[in-house]
Amino acid sequence: MKVLLLLVGILLHVSLQVSAVEMFEGEFILMSCEFPTFGVDQPTVVWTRSNLSPSIVHQRQTDGDELKDQNQLYRGRTFMKPDALETGELTLNLTKLQVSDTGTYTCTVRTSIGERTSTEERRVTDIELLVKERFPSWAIALLVLLVLVLIISAVLLYHFWKYFMPG
Template identity: 45%
Template sequence: MKLLLVFVLLHVSQHALGEQTVLADGGRDVLLPFQFSGAVDKDSIVEWSRDDLNPKIVHVLRDGADVPGAQNPRYSGRTALRSDALTSGDLSLTLSPAQPCDSGTYTCTVRKNGAIQDQTMLKLEVRVPDAGLTAGEIAGIVVGVLLAFISGFIIGFILRPRLSNK
Protein backbone atom coordinates (compact mmCIF):
# COMPACT_ATOMS: atom_id res chain seq x y z
CA MET A 1 0.00 0.00 0.00
CA LYS A 2 2.80 2.44 0.90
CA LEU A 3 4.59 1.59 -2.35
CA LEU A 4 1.47 2.39 -4.37
CA LEU A 5 1.04 5.70 -2.55
CA VAL A 6 4.69 6.63 -3.17
CA PHE A 7 4.28 5.74 -6.87
CA VAL A 8 1.16 7.90 -7.22
CA LEU A 9 2.78 10.86 -5.45
CA LEU A 10 5.94 10.47 -7.52
CA HIS A 11 3.92 10.30 -10.73
CA VAL A 12 1.96 13.48 -9.91
CA SER A 13 5.13 15.21 -8.69
CA GLN A 14 6.97 14.43 -11.91
CA HIS A 15 4.24 16.16 -13.87
CA ALA A 16 4.36 19.18 -11.55
CA LEU A 17 8.16 19.40 -11.68
CA GLY A 18 8.23 19.11 -15.45
CA GLU A 19 5.67 21.88 -15.96
CA GLN A 20 5.50 22.70 -19.63
CA THR A 21 5.18 26.26 -20.94
CA VAL A 22 2.99 26.89 -23.96
CA LEU A 23 3.49 30.17 -25.85
CA ALA A 24 0.60 31.55 -27.87
CA ASP A 25 -0.19 34.66 -29.87
CA GLY A 26 -3.29 36.53 -28.77
CA GLY A 27 -6.23 36.21 -31.13
CA ARG A 28 -5.26 32.71 -32.32
CA ASP A 29 -6.35 29.27 -31.19
CA VAL A 30 -4.01 27.50 -28.77
CA LEU A 31 -3.72 23.82 -27.86
CA LEU A 32 -2.90 22.85 -24.28
CA PRO A 33 -1.55 19.32 -24.79
CA PHE A 34 -2.19 16.33 -22.54
CA GLN A 35 -2.03 12.68 -23.57
CA PHE A 36 -3.51 10.36 -20.94
CA SER A 37 -1.96 6.90 -20.95
CA GLY A 38 -4.66 5.11 -18.96
CA ALA A 39 -8.17 4.11 -19.90
CA VAL A 40 -10.67 6.95 -19.99
CA ASP A 41 -14.28 5.86 -19.91
CA LYS A 42 -17.63 7.51 -19.31
CA ASP A 43 -17.17 7.14 -15.54
CA SER A 44 -14.04 9.31 -15.70
CA ILE A 45 -14.11 13.05 -15.10
CA VAL A 46 -11.68 15.21 -17.07
CA GLU A 47 -11.27 18.67 -15.59
CA TRP A 48 -9.15 21.55 -16.87
CA SER A 49 -8.83 24.30 -14.27
CA ARG A 50 -6.95 27.40 -13.12
CA ASP A 51 -6.56 27.87 -9.37
CA ASP A 52 -6.41 31.67 -9.69
CA LEU A 53 -9.98 31.88 -11.03
CA ASN A 54 -13.35 31.73 -9.33
CA PRO A 55 -14.93 29.46 -10.43
CA LYS A 56 -11.70 27.66 -11.27
CA ILE A 57 -13.15 25.27 -13.90
CA VAL A 58 -12.03 26.02 -17.47
CA HIS A 59 -13.53 22.89 -19.06
CA VAL A 60 -15.03 19.68 -17.69
CA LEU A 61 -15.99 16.38 -19.32
CA ARG A 62 -18.34 14.24 -17.20
CA ASP A 63 -20.32 11.14 -18.16
CA GLY A 64 -18.75 11.36 -21.61
CA ALA A 65 -20.10 14.85 -22.31
CA ASP A 66 -18.94 18.44 -21.92
CA VAL A 67 -20.52 20.33 -19.01
CA PRO A 68 -20.44 23.98 -20.13
CA GLY A 69 -22.52 25.19 -17.17
CA ALA A 70 -19.71 24.24 -14.76
CA GLN A 71 -17.03 26.39 -16.37
CA ASN A 72 -15.88 29.91 -15.60
CA PRO A 73 -17.92 32.33 -17.77
CA ARG A 74 -14.67 33.76 -19.18
CA TYR A 75 -14.24 30.50 -21.13
CA SER A 76 -17.84 30.02 -22.26
CA GLY A 77 -17.91 28.91 -25.89
CA ARG A 78 -14.11 29.11 -26.16
CA THR A 79 -12.93 25.64 -25.10
CA ALA A 80 -13.11 22.21 -26.66
CA LEU A 81 -11.72 18.71 -26.28
CA ARG A 82 -11.32 16.41 -29.25
CA SER A 83 -14.48 14.50 -30.13
CA ASP A 84 -12.54 11.23 -29.69
CA ALA A 85 -10.92 12.27 -26.38
CA LEU A 86 -12.28 9.27 -24.47
CA THR A 87 -11.13 6.67 -26.99
CA SER A 88 -7.82 8.28 -27.96
CA GLY A 89 -6.76 9.51 -24.52
CA ASP A 90 -5.86 12.85 -26.14
CA LEU A 91 -7.25 15.22 -23.53
CA SER A 92 -5.65 18.32 -25.05
CA LEU A 93 -7.72 21.45 -24.60
CA THR A 94 -8.26 23.88 -27.48
CA LEU A 95 -8.76 27.46 -26.37
CA SER A 96 -10.04 29.87 -28.99
CA PRO A 97 -9.13 32.56 -29.41
CA ALA A 98 -6.35 33.00 -26.86
CA GLN A 99 -6.46 36.29 -24.95
CA PRO A 100 -3.77 37.90 -22.78
CA CYS A 101 -5.96 37.31 -19.69
CA ASP A 102 -5.75 33.55 -20.44
CA SER A 103 -2.10 33.53 -19.33
CA GLY A 104 -1.67 31.38 -16.25
CA THR A 105 -1.14 27.85 -14.96
CA TYR A 106 -3.63 25.24 -16.11
CA THR A 107 -4.16 21.85 -14.47
CA CYS A 108 -5.75 18.87 -16.17
CA THR A 109 -7.00 16.25 -13.72
CA VAL A 110 -8.45 12.85 -14.62
CA ARG A 111 -10.59 11.29 -11.87
CA LYS A 112 -12.44 8.03 -11.63
CA ASN A 113 -14.66 7.22 -8.66
CA GLY A 114 -13.25 10.28 -6.88
CA ALA A 115 -9.62 9.13 -7.13
CA ILE A 116 -7.07 11.04 -9.20
CA GLN A 117 -5.81 8.84 -12.03
CA ASP A 118 -3.48 11.43 -13.55
CA GLN A 119 -2.76 15.12 -13.42
CA THR A 120 -0.61 17.54 -15.37
CA MET A 121 0.15 21.25 -15.17
CA LEU A 122 0.87 23.62 -18.05
CA LYS A 123 1.80 27.26 -18.04
CA LEU A 124 0.24 29.33 -20.82
CA GLU A 125 1.80 32.62 -21.86
CA VAL A 126 -0.29 34.61 -24.32
CA ARG A 127 1.64 37.31 -26.14
CA VAL A 128 -0.07 40.49 -27.22
CA PRO A 129 0.09 40.81 -31.00
CA ASP A 130 2.66 43.39 -32.10
CA ALA A 131 0.91 46.57 -33.14
CA GLY A 132 3.94 47.66 -35.21
CA LEU A 133 3.82 48.20 -38.93
CA THR A 134 4.45 45.37 -41.36
CA ALA A 135 7.06 45.64 -44.12
CA GLY A 136 4.26 46.11 -46.67
CA GLU A 137 2.74 48.97 -44.69
CA ILE A 138 6.11 50.69 -44.38
CA ALA A 139 6.72 50.28 -48.12
CA GLY A 140 3.29 51.81 -48.82
CA ILE A 141 4.08 54.82 -46.65
CA VAL A 142 7.48 55.33 -48.29
CA VAL A 143 5.93 55.15 -51.80
CA GLY A 144 3.22 57.62 -50.76
CA VAL A 145 5.74 60.09 -49.37
CA LEU A 146 7.91 59.79 -52.50
CA LEU A 147 4.91 60.39 -54.77
CA ALA A 148 3.93 63.45 -52.75
CA PHE A 149 7.51 64.77 -52.92
CA ILE A 150 7.75 64.19 -56.68
CA SER A 151 4.34 65.81 -57.26
CA GLY A 152 5.39 68.85 -55.21
CA PHE A 153 8.66 69.08 -57.13
CA ILE A 154 6.92 68.94 -60.50
CA ILE A 155 4.33 71.54 -59.50
CA GLY A 156 6.78 73.84 -57.70
CA PHE A 157 9.79 73.78 -60.00
CA ILE A 158 8.54 72.80 -63.42
CA LEU A 159 4.90 73.90 -63.86
CA ARG A 160 4.99 77.04 -61.67
CA PRO A 161 7.76 78.85 -63.62
CA ARG A 162 5.96 78.03 -66.87
CA LEU A 163 2.64 79.39 -65.57
CA SER A 164 4.19 82.56 -64.12
CA ASN A 165 5.96 83.36 -67.46
CA LYS A 166 2.66 83.60 -69.30
Protein backbone atom coordinates in the same frame (compact mmCIF):
# COMPACT_ATOMS: atom_id res chain seq x y z
CA MET B 1 9.07 4.84 5.83
CA LYS B 2 10.27 8.44 5.31
CA VAL B 3 12.45 7.31 2.41
CA LEU B 4 9.47 5.57 0.80
CA LEU B 5 7.30 8.69 1.12
CA LEU B 6 10.09 10.82 -0.33
CA LEU B 7 10.47 8.41 -3.26
CA VAL B 8 6.71 8.45 -3.95
CA GLY B 9 6.73 12.25 -3.83
CA ILE B 10 9.60 12.43 -6.32
CA LEU B 11 7.87 9.99 -8.68
CA LEU B 12 4.62 11.97 -8.55
CA HIS B 13 6.50 15.20 -9.19
CA VAL B 14 8.42 13.75 -12.14
CA SER B 15 5.29 12.21 -13.71
CA LEU B 16 3.55 15.60 -13.93
CA GLN B 17 4.15 17.10 -17.35
CA VAL B 18 4.82 20.84 -17.40
CA SER B 19 5.27 22.95 -20.52
CA ALA B 20 5.23 26.61 -21.52
CA VAL B 21 3.80 28.03 -24.73
CA GLU B 22 3.74 31.52 -26.26
CA MET B 23 0.93 32.43 -28.67
CA PHE B 24 -0.62 35.56 -30.20
CA GLU B 25 -4.13 36.81 -29.55
CA GLY B 26 -6.71 35.64 -32.06
CA GLU B 27 -4.97 32.29 -32.61
CA PHE B 28 -5.96 28.90 -31.17
CA ILE B 29 -4.02 26.39 -29.12
CA LEU B 30 -4.22 22.64 -28.61
CA MET B 31 -3.20 21.92 -25.01
CA SER B 32 -2.10 18.31 -24.89
CA CYS B 33 -2.92 15.96 -22.02
CA GLU B 34 -2.74 12.19 -22.20
CA PHE B 35 -3.89 9.69 -19.60
CA PRO B 36 -4.64 5.96 -19.99
CA THR B 37 -8.37 5.86 -19.23
CA PHE B 38 -8.92 2.28 -20.47
CA GLY B 39 -10.55 0.28 -17.70
CA VAL B 40 -11.00 3.34 -15.48
CA ASP B 41 -14.44 3.63 -13.87
CA GLN B 42 -16.33 6.83 -14.74
CA PRO B 43 -13.37 9.07 -15.68
CA THR B 44 -13.76 12.83 -15.82
CA VAL B 45 -11.20 15.28 -17.17
CA VAL B 46 -11.17 18.82 -15.83
CA TRP B 47 -9.10 21.66 -17.29
CA THR B 48 -8.70 24.49 -14.77
CA ARG B 49 -6.94 27.78 -14.13
CA SER B 50 -6.43 28.22 -10.40
CA ASN B 51 -6.31 32.04 -10.50
CA LEU B 52 -9.89 32.25 -11.81
CA SER B 53 -13.22 31.92 -10.05
CA PRO B 54 -14.79 29.64 -11.04
CA SER B 55 -11.60 27.86 -12.04
CA ILE B 56 -13.10 25.41 -14.56
CA VAL B 57 -12.08 26.05 -18.16
CA HIS B 58 -13.58 22.81 -19.54
CA GLN B 59 -14.94 19.58 -18.05
CA ARG B 60 -15.66 16.35 -19.91
CA GLN B 61 -17.43 13.33 -18.48
CA THR B 62 -18.20 9.97 -20.09
CA ASP B 63 -21.62 11.24 -21.22
CA GLY B 64 -20.24 14.49 -22.72
CA ASP B 65 -19.17 17.99 -21.80
CA GLU B 66 -20.27 19.37 -18.42
CA LEU B 67 -20.00 23.14 -18.81
CA LYS B 68 -22.49 24.52 -16.28
CA ASP B 69 -19.65 25.50 -13.91
CA GLN B 70 -17.37 26.72 -16.72
CA ASN B 71 -15.83 30.17 -16.27
CA GLN B 72 -17.77 32.49 -18.59
CA LEU B 73 -14.52 33.84 -20.11
CA TYR B 74 -14.26 30.52 -21.97
CA ARG B 75 -17.88 30.08 -23.11
CA GLY B 76 -17.97 28.93 -26.72
CA ARG B 77 -14.16 28.84 -27.02
CA THR B 78 -13.24 25.36 -25.69
CA PHE B 79 -13.56 21.97 -27.34
CA MET B 80 -12.49 18.40 -26.68
CA LYS B 81 -12.84 15.40 -28.97
CA PRO B 82 -16.03 13.41 -28.27
CA ASP B 83 -14.02 10.19 -27.76
CA ALA B 84 -11.40 11.81 -25.51
CA LEU B 85 -12.12 9.68 -22.45
CA GLU B 86 -12.13 6.46 -24.51
CA THR B 87 -8.78 7.18 -26.20
CA GLY B 88 -7.05 8.93 -23.28
CA GLU B 89 -6.24 11.88 -25.60
CA LEU B 90 -7.56 14.67 -23.36
CA THR B 91 -6.34 17.60 -25.48
CA LEU B 92 -8.15 20.89 -25.00
CA ASN B 93 -8.70 23.17 -27.98
CA LEU B 94 -8.92 26.84 -26.91
CA THR B 95 -9.87 29.25 -29.69
CA LYS B 96 -9.84 33.04 -30.19
CA LEU B 97 -7.01 33.54 -27.71
CA GLN B 98 -7.03 36.74 -25.66
CA VAL B 99 -4.26 38.37 -23.63
CA SER B 100 -6.39 37.62 -20.55
CA ASP B 101 -6.01 33.87 -21.30
CA THR B 102 -2.42 34.08 -20.04
CA GLY B 103 -1.96 31.71 -17.10
CA THR B 104 -1.29 28.13 -16.02
CA TYR B 105 -3.76 25.50 -17.19
CA THR B 106 -4.03 22.20 -15.33
CA CYS B 107 -5.39 18.94 -16.71
CA THR B 108 -6.75 16.73 -13.93
CA VAL B 109 -8.33 13.29 -14.25
CA ARG B 110 -10.93 12.19 -11.69
CA THR B 111 -11.85 8.53 -11.34
CA SER B 112 -14.27 6.58 -9.14
CA ILE B 113 -12.79 4.19 -6.60
CA GLY B 114 -14.41 0.90 -5.74
CA GLU B 115 -18.13 0.54 -5.15
CA ARG B 116 -18.37 3.73 -3.11
CA THR B 117 -18.84 7.13 -4.63
CA SER B 118 -15.41 8.36 -3.57
CA THR B 119 -13.14 9.75 -6.24
CA GLU B 120 -9.43 9.99 -6.85
CA GLU B 121 -7.80 12.94 -8.60
CA ARG B 122 -4.60 12.87 -10.61
CA ARG B 123 -2.99 16.06 -11.84
CA VAL B 124 -1.59 15.07 -15.24
CA THR B 125 -0.38 18.21 -17.03
CA ASP B 126 0.36 21.87 -16.34
CA ILE B 127 0.65 24.19 -19.32
CA GLU B 128 1.84 27.74 -18.86
CA LEU B 129 0.30 29.87 -21.61
CA LEU B 130 1.49 33.36 -22.50
CA VAL B 131 -0.76 35.18 -24.97
CA LYS B 132 0.94 38.16 -26.57
CA GLU B 133 -0.72 41.11 -28.22
CA ARG B 134 -0.15 41.34 -31.94
CA PHE B 135 1.51 44.47 -33.27
CA PRO B 136 -1.10 47.10 -32.27
CA SER B 137 -3.28 48.42 -35.10
CA TRP B 138 -2.64 52.04 -34.06
CA ALA B 139 1.10 51.48 -34.51
CA ILE B 140 0.54 50.02 -37.99
CA ALA B 141 -1.60 53.04 -38.93
CA LEU B 142 1.09 55.39 -37.63
CA LEU B 143 3.78 53.63 -39.67
CA VAL B 144 1.65 53.78 -42.84
CA LEU B 145 1.01 57.49 -42.26
CA LEU B 146 4.72 58.12 -41.73
CA VAL B 147 5.62 56.30 -44.96
CA LEU B 148 2.98 58.30 -46.88
CA VAL B 149 4.33 61.59 -45.50
CA LEU B 150 7.87 60.58 -46.54
CA ILE B 151 6.74 59.63 -50.07
CA ILE B 152 4.75 62.85 -50.53
CA SER B 153 7.68 64.90 -49.20
CA ALA B 154 10.07 63.19 -51.62
CA VAL B 155 7.72 63.81 -54.59
CA LEU B 156 7.27 67.48 -53.65
CA LEU B 157 11.00 67.94 -53.14
CA TYR B 158 11.74 66.40 -56.55
CA HIS B 159 9.04 68.52 -58.24
CA PHE B 160 10.21 71.81 -56.74
CA TRP B 161 13.93 70.97 -56.90
CA LYS B 162 14.55 73.54 -59.66
CA TYR B 163 13.23 76.35 -57.44
CA PHE B 164 15.74 75.54 -54.70
CA MET B 165 18.78 75.28 -56.95
CA PRO B 166 20.57 78.55 -57.82
CA GLY B 167 21.05 79.52 -61.41
